[in-house]
Amino acid sequence: MAETLINTILLTLLALTTIGVVRTRNLFSVVILAGIYSFLIASVMMVLDAVDVAMTEASVGAGISTVLLLSVLYLTKTHESVPIRTPLLPLFVAFGVGAMLIYGTVDLPPFGSAEQPINQHVGPDYLERSIPDTKVPNVVTTVLASYRGFDTLGETAVVFTAGIGVLMLLRRRKKKQDDEGGED
Amino acid sequence: MSTAALDASFNLIQQLPALQVVLPMLGSVITAMVRKGAIAWFVALAVSWSMPFVAVVLLHEVLVHGTISYAMGGWEPPLGIEYRVDAANAYVLVIVSLIGAVVMPYAKRVVDADIAQENQAWFYTMYLLCLCGLLGIVITGDAFNAFVFLEISSLATYAMIAMGRDRRALVAAYQYLIMGTVGATLYVIGVGILYVMTGTLNFADLVDRLQTVENQRPVLAALSFITVGLSLKVALFPLHKWLPNAYAYAPSMATVFLASTATKVAIYLLVRFYYSIYGPNIELSGYSAGLVLVVLSLLAMFISSFVACFQQNVERMLAYSSVAQIGYITLGISFGSKLGLTGGLVHLVNHAFMKGALFMCTGAIMLRLGSVKLDDLAGIGRRMPITMAAFTLAGLSLIGVPGTVGFVSKWYLARAAFDAGQGWLVFAIMASSLLAVVYIGRIIEVAYLREPNNITDEFAKDPPLSMMIPTGILVIACFYFGINAELTAVTAERAADAFFAYFGAAGQ
Amino acid sequence: MIEAFLTNYNYFITIFLMSAGLYIVVARGNMVKKLVGVALFQSSVYLLYLSPAKILGGTPPILAEGFDVYANPLPHVLILTAIVVGVATLALGLALVVRINEAYGTIEEDEIFAEGEDLQNDAKTPRVEGEL
Amino acid sequence: MRLDVILRVITKLLLPFMVMFAFYVHFHGEFSPGGGFQAGVIIAAAVVFHALMFGLYPTQRMLPPWVVEMLVPLGVFIYVVVGIVTMMLGENFLGYNPLHPTKPYYGQERGIIWIEVGVLVTVASTMVAIFYAFAGRGRKP
Numbered sequence: 001m002a003e004t005l006i007n008t009i010l011l012t013l014l015a016l017t018t019i020g021v022v023r024t025r026n027l028f029s030v031v032i033l034a035g036i037y038s039f040l041i042a043s044v045m046m047v048l049d050a051v052d053v054a055m056t057e058a059s060v061g062a063g064i065s066t067v068l069l070l071s072v073l074y075l076t077k078t079h080e081s082v083p084i085r086t087p088l089l090p091l092f093v094a095f096g097v098g099a100m101l102i103y104g105t106v107d108l109p110p111f112g113s114a115e116q117p118i119n120q121h122v123g124p125d126y127l128e129r130s131i132p133d134t135k136v137p138n139v140v141t142t143v144l145a146s147y148r149g150f151d152t153l154g155e156t157a158v159v160f161t162a163g164i165g166v167l168m169l170l171r172r173r174k175k176k177q178d179d180e181g182g183e184d
Numbered sequence: 185m186s187t188a189a190l191d192a193s194f195n196l197i198q199q200l201p202a203l204q205v206v207l208p209m210l211g212s213v214i215t216a217m218v219r220k221g222a223i224a225w226f227v228a229l230a231v232s233w234s235m236p237f238v239a240v241v242l243l244h245e246v247l248v249h250g251t252i253s254y255a256m257g258g259w260e261p262p263l264g265i266e267y268r269v270d271a272a273n274a275y276v277l278v279i280v281s282l283i284g285a286v287v288m289p290y291a292k293r294v295v296d297a298d299i300a301q302e303n304q305a306w307f308y309t310m311y312l313l314c315l316c317g318l319l320g321i322v323i324t325g326d327a328f329n330a331f332v333f334l335e336i337s338s339l340a341t342y343a344m345i346a347m348g349r350d351r352r353a354l355v356a357a358y359q360y361l362i363m364g365t366v367g368a369t370l371y372v373i374g375v376g377i378l379y380v381m382t383g384t385l386n387f388a389d390l391v392d393r394l395q396t397v398e399n400q401r402p403v404l405a406a407l408s409f410i411t412v413g414l415s416l417k418v419a420l421f422p423l424h425k426w427l428p429n430a431y432a433y434a435p436s437m438a439t440v441f442l443a444s445t446a447t448k449v450a451i452y453l454l455v456r457f458y459y460s461i462y463g464p465n466i467e468l469s470g471y472s473a474g475l476v477l478v479v480l481s482l483l484a485m486f487i488s489s490f491v492a493c494f495q496q497n498v499e500r501m502l503a504y505s506s507v508a509q510i511g512y513i514t515l516g517i518s519f520g521s522k523l524g525l526t527g528g529l530v531h532l533v534n535h536a537f538m539k540g541a542l543f544m545c546t547g548a549i550m551l552r553l554g555s556v557k558l559d560d561l562a563g564i565g566r567r568m569p570i571t572m573a574a575f576t577l578a579g580l581s582l583i584g585v586p587g588t589v590g591f592v593s594k595w596y597l598a599r600a601a602f603d604a605g606q607g608w609l610v611f612a613i614m615a616s617s618l619l620a621v622v623y624i625g626r627i628i629e630v631a632y633l634r635e636p637n638n639i640t641d642e643f644a645k646d647p648p649l650s651m652m653i654p655t656g657i658l659v660i661a662c663f664y665f666g667i668n669a670e671l672t673a674v675t676a677e678r679a680a681d682a683f684f685a686y687f688g689a690a691g692q
Numbered sequence: 693m694i695e696a697f698l699t700n701y702n703y704f705i706t707i708f709l710m711s712a713g714l715y716i717v718v719a720r721g722n723m724v725k726k727l728v729g730v731a732l733f734q735s736s737v738y739l740l741y742l743s744p745a746k747i748l749g750g751t752p753p754i755l756a757e758g759f760d761v762y763a764n765p766l767p768h769v770l771i772l773t774a775i776v777v778g779v780a781t782l783a784l785g786l787a788l789v790v791r792i793n794e795a796y797g798t799i800e801e802d803e804i805f806a807e808g809e810d811l812q813n814d815a816k817t818p819r820v821e822g823e824l
Numbered sequence: 825m826r827l828d829v830i831l832r833v834i835t836k837l838l839l840p841f842m843v844m845f846a847f848y849v850h851f852h853g854e855f856s857p858g859g860g861f862q863a864g865v866i867i868a869a870a871v872v873f874h875a876l877m878f879g880l881y882p883t884q885r886m887l888p889p890w891v892v893e894m895l896v897p898l899g900v901f902i903y904v905v906v907g908i909v910t911m912m913l914g915e916n917f918l919g920y921n922p923l924h925p926t927k928p929y930y931g932q933e934r935g936i937i938w939i940e941v942g943v944l945v946t947v948a949s950t951m952v953a954i955f956y957a958f959a960g961r962g963r964k965p
Contacts, residue, residue, distance in 0.1 A: 003749075004698070007702070008701055011701060014709065015705055018708070018709055018712045018713075019712070021712075021728060022712050022716055027722070027725065030728055031728070034728050034732075037732070037735070041735055044739065044742075045738070048743060048745065048763070049745075049750055049751060049752045049762075050742050050752070050763065050767075050768045050771070051752045051754075052752075052768055053738070053742065053771050053772055056772055056776075060775055060776070060778075060779045061731075061735065065779055065782055068786050069724065069728070069782075069786065072724060072786045072790055073724065075790050076793045077793075077799065080720070080722040080724075080725050080800075081721070081800050081802070081803070083719065083721040083722075083802060084721075087719055089718060090718035090719035093715070094712070094715035094718070097711060098710065098711035101703075101706075101707040102707055105706075105707065105740075106700065106703075108700075108744070109744065110700070111699050111702050111703075111743055111746070112699075112746055112747060112748035113747070113748070114750075114761070116744060118767070119747060119764050122766060123745070123764035124764075126753075126766060127755070130755065131755060137755040138753070139754070139755060139762070139765040140753055140768050140769060140772075143765050143766060143768075144769045148766075148769055151770075151773055154773075155772075155773045155776045158776060158780045161780065162780035162781070162784045163783075165787065166783055166784060169784075169788065170790060
């Protein structure tokens, strides 16, 4: 019961933060709210027993992403102009997707039950086989690095791709020593 | 361990499915390390030329011995990731890797011209990663793994597009990044719902387990998310907005490669979901998705062709034409019949040849003139005769003149339309071809009938052989496979069979 | 009724986050804000995958004596990958934004298109522009 | 920049612990949450922290950009090479079992450690490279 309660409260806070992100026009506040959002979602992940994911989200979502966003704000500007477009299409898209999702998720198995396909089919196999196959108790590591190690190779390649892409776009050949402060 | 033992245990043929994806990735790593444009080009060339061999051997193996299943990491499928090669994806692998191989020799000159010296090696890195991602999407038998490789290819594509020399390339890349990411995320949502309902991500396993799911609503919702998400990648009609800008402002090499491969791969994945995974569980022809797809395909064929007629920038014109041609492919798919799917698959290959050739010609013009605006092309037929001849021939193929691959595709599509009892669609196909006559005709008219201006006089001349030979190969392919349609058609038929009976061997 | 609402609360919030993220992406013209919207949209997917993996009364999937109910590890792995993909996309998108800001002097889509530079119009294409 | 002596001293004291924590997260990833990716991010955070405190150029003298740019592909390279070695040993790509001659689970352990090193190298260096790229850009004059 306590688990459900904490879960509910955190999720509500998450929704409130999101409203803040949508409504705020000061981009600096948006970035800070996005950081808060990441910490909240990391806490939700803790409640959902996804400790590895929570750790990653806290370091990536709240750490790296915030640093990147702030450095971009430093390089560009911190206030958003009022858009001149009509809000009809966006509302339609958002509600359309929302409605489709409600249609699709109402019949999903109830929260927290062990009696649903994903907790019956492949998932338990990993829990059973991890020790005999690899002697590694952290099953997430086993799945990540061994059973689905190829996904992780792809993930590393994604990071590599993004890294080279950013370097291609932003790297300066000759460094100018003057106009750099280095802090942002 | 001695080398003899190594040789005994390493079976090349068995490892081919992994090599198909791992080699480009290894190549990309090496190009990123060497940092010298020329060496990187050579590495990329070596990798790209090895890819068709791997793909053709795989196709041969599949046609002779049946479906290949390759368990990544040695873990049996639902537990680990499976590479599953059948006639359908081997067919797409061959076309993607062939285009990659043909593009590479062409790339040297245009990349030298388009990309700053210090970025050239990284550009080839991006190209190889894009190739790796595309091949990975096609070969995999795992829904989430497909997403990962989709992202590899997408991120590499955004970076390549942004390297265009015009500043609008940046905006085009940004818009594509937003659309593409939303598309990929929608795909992941769909896969997530499927996963929650079935507990598996493996395609073959999904087919089996979907049959036991009683509640069809989430499954249908998942299908619609996957459809919309992949349609963004396919540039299916109302979701095509990113494509014209991306193709028009990207560096020439990226345009040639992406126009011939990227959307095709997304179509492949969509068809895989419709025919192979949902096919046994949901009757596509009876389901309204088929009808929606017909309408969207027709809209694409007409509206995009119509818009293409009014473009000033030839690359944009061809890009809109691509949207229209994607309409032909999806039209074939929408019939839900084997004949229609064969038509779609034949056109998928044929369009890769035609558009590849056309964009190679515009790339050559871009190299010489620095512009592909229609007005700047005045009289270019006299100054760049071979390039414009190639353009005209590929253009004829795009229109669908008998004897070209374009005609073969349309022939199949028309047969499929009659077969489905929708003979009127034949008129739609013909009418849309007339629009192609208009826009291709406009270019040819300007190129041959107008007087060259002084810039054209001074700079325009045919590109070096390294660019003309790849263009020539694609143009010859347009005609060879137009006259001798057996090879593509028979293979496409086998591929269509494979889509329908993909998992015949896997269970049920 | 309330019971049903609470059992599906995770999904409702997920849907709300998704819709909000998508709304930002479509409605806003500021390129940084759009990327934040995309990030919100992506992170809602994390909940969609992780919620069903939880088993009430279970523990994280790190095997130890004395526990026998564990959360399903597979969605965790998938979402780890998704997070990494998300930050990679964000980094590349932000790099593009910085370059766009340098090339156009603005990061508002509306202003870029209002400059008469809408991507459709080719009338004033300079031959070679920007840094090569 | 002149007034934050305290911050700088504390930074100098903290940095070794950050890096040590990163390695703990990395090598203890088999028993507790964490692994190559998280460790890579923490190492990158340490470098970013250093740059924030001492300025970009001192950091880049300590860890030159070209080194970082070489490390970005190196991680993927390590990962792929592990896969190719397993292929050479007769297993499928990334099948770690034969990495140890007799006990497959030790092979698994070795494979996992090596590929995590690959992930760590690429992630840490990419994050630093991205930070360098953004920080070195400077406002448009």
